[in-house]
Amino acid sequence: MASPDLELQGVVVARLKADATVSALISGRVYDQPPSPVTYPYFTIGETQFLRDDATCIKGGRVYLTMHAWSQAVGYPEAKSIADAVTDSLHQAPITLxxxxxxxxxxxxxxVFRDADGLTSHAVIEFVAYVEKPTA
Incomplete structure (x- = not known):
């Protein structure tokens, strides 16, 4: 049985790579760990946290998922555009696990902020997912 956060991560990566708007902005560069050297702009799946919240007859909880958009274009527009496209793709999406x-x-x-290098714009995008685990 897959952990909820790992299973969600796989589905999110697949969805973002298949999303035409996201792909137009980052050319399918969605990574867990980006290659070195990396081509900008790109997107990474970041930290996750699963908080169990079982009820009497239901197992499950919340998955907090943090993701990152990276750009070295001048200013913030590119990083903000990627973040908006990701949000549009995932917010209230009918995702099946x-x-x-x-x-x-x-x-x-x-x-959205400038990284310490003074060149890289960085968007941190946070989601929460409510997940039920199958009962065995």
Whole structure:
């Protein structure tokens, strides 16, 4: 049985690579760990956290998923455009998981800032997903 956060990560990566708007912005460069050297702009799956919240007859919880958009174009527009496209693709999306059951996935917040190198714009996009685990 797949862990909810790992299963969700795989489906999110596949969805973003297949999304025409996202692909037009990052050319399918969606990574868990980016290659070195990396071509900008690109997108990475970041930290996840699973908080169990079982009920009497239901196993499940919340998956907090953090993702990152990276750009070295001048200013913030490219990083913000990638973040917006990702949000449009995933917020309240009807995503099906193979093992677990996704109740909902919602965008929580996006932060955009300049990295310490002074060149790279960085968007941090956060989602929360409610997942039920199958009972055995």
């Amino acid at each position: 193979a093992t677990n059951h996704l109740i909902s996935i919602s965008h929580r917040q996006t932060r």
